[in-house]
Amino acid sequence: MFSNRLYSPLRYPGGKASFAPFIAGVMEANGLSKGHYLEPYAGGAGVALELLFHGHAAHIHINDIDPAVHAFWVSVVSHSEELLELLNATPINMDEWFKWRCVLREEISATIVEKGFAALFMNRTNRSGILKAGVIGGKSQAGVYKLNARFDKDKISERILKIAERAENITVYCEDSLELLRRCEEFLPDRSLIYLDPPYYVKGKGLYRNYYKHDDHLMIAETLKNYKFPWVVSYDNAEEICEMYQLSKSLTYGLNYTAQRRYVGNEIMFFSHNLIVPNMKIPQTKLVS
Ligand SMILES: C[S@@+](CC[C@H](N)C(=O)[O-])C[C@H]1O[C@@H](n2cnc3c(N)ncnc32)[C@H](O)[C@@H]1O
Structure with a gap:
């Protein structure tokens, strides 16, 4: 069912x-x-x-x-602890948005987990989850909804953990x-x-x-x-x-x-x-x- x-x-x-x-x-x-x-x-x-x-x-x-989407799935399946640590430690604010956008655009060097996290961060803070769209609430954050409106860390962590438990039944390709x-x-x-x-x-x-x-x-x-x-x-x-x-x-x-x-x-x-x-x-x- x-x-x-x-x-x-x-x-x-x-x-x-x-x-x-x-x-x-x-x-x-x-x-x-x-x-x-x-x-x-x-x-x-x-x-x-x-x-x-x-x-x-x-x-x-x-x-x-998409290398960022791929990096995200590799991180979930093979480096879930590291990914979850990064998720817990990262505040959801505009400074971080600019930082992770640079990682997503490969303007600064990053590990696979950082690249995967950049995909998650931008997916959860951008309008409609579109990686190349603008941030929810706009750069001035003047909108009714702010960039954290879709970023429920507990729910996301729970989903990552659940998938990681089934890692041996998942193969990821790019x-x-x-x-x-x-x-x-x-x-x-x-x-x-x-x-x-x-x-x-x-x-x-x-x-x-x-x-x-x-x-x-x-x-x-x-x-x-x-x-x-x-x-x-x-x-x-x-x-x-x-x-x-x-x-x-x-x-x-x-x-x-x-x-x-x-x-x-x-x-x-x-x-x-x-x-x-x-x-x-x-x-x-x-x-x-
Ligand atoms: C319609 S979306 C898939 C949505 C997915 N079914 C879901 O439920 O989330 C299409 C995806 O194809 C990927 N894509 C585009 N061109 C591709 C290609 N040549 N080979 C593999 N993936 C590609 C995009 O990065 C995008 O994530």
């Missing part, structure tokens, strides 16, 4: 944690339960963590090309998804599912530090044709994307998306030809805190 509990310490723009029951349904319907699960665009890894904690996946592989997809036979057993949540075709540019151009999306779609492992991919419902995946099964659903402005848009999921698609509703997602 799934609860409304969130496991990721990161708040992620376009986070998909609420898809976890549906993805678990896909695993169940296809005899993939308790197998491995790969998220090549992991971000906050909301789905992966839910699947692991609810016993649907025995091992999760989380990849993100690779370009295309490269990872080309080599994942090296580490994925046959009973595995891949869920891809690439940057949106239309809106991806403003949200992440790495985004895709048309041809990058196309390369992924081409790679997934006749692919060895079963896969699910979610996208914004753009004509160009539908064309790329026209031979795949698909489901559309509405997304209540709140990273910058609240609007309801159309989203779409495509499935590899060998997958049975469960008769379950895909919920609306929204930015989580």
Whole structure:
């Protein structure tokens, strides 16, 4: 059973944690339960963590090309004590915001844990969790909400600890998804599912530090044709994307998306030809805190 509990310490723009029951349904319907699960665009890894904690996946592989996001996950999985010490010792104020922004931008040298903490700090103090956005409350901190509005240290520490306890069931990568997809036979057993949540075709540019151009999306779609492992991919419902995946099964659903402005848009999921698609509703997602 799934609860409304969130496991990721990161708040992620376009986070998909609420898809976890549906993805678990896909695993169940296809005899993939308790197998491995790969998220090549992991971000906050909301789905992966839910699947692991609810016993649907025995091992999760989380990849993100953003070195700061990667450093964060490495710190949680392999250096949790150090990360928690840094979290406890760091006040949440504007001086620290400027400092950690320099670390995030690689303007000063830092250890992997400091880089990971910079990702957490900026994720929790910036608007909508966007690493390259401005700070909550503005630099003058004149807004109603201040930069610590989304920074509940106790809750974040609890989540980090819980994930660290499962470290042996988590592998972290920092690779370009295309490269990872080309080599994942090296580490994925046959009973595995891949869920891809690439940057949106239309809106991806403003949200992440790495985004895709048309041809990058196309390369992924081409790679997934006749692919060895079963896969699910979610996208914004753009004509160009539908064309790329026209031979795949698909489901559309509405997304209540709140990273910058609240609007309801159309989203779409495509499935590899060998997958049975469960008769379950895909919920609306929204930015989580
Ligand atoms: C839509 S977000 C993923 C959100 C995630 N599903 C969640 O629930 O938090 C897309 C992620 O892909 C990453 N990304 C962008 N280009 C990439 C690439 N070429 N390879 C791997 N990751 C990439 C971005 O850094 C971003 O974290």
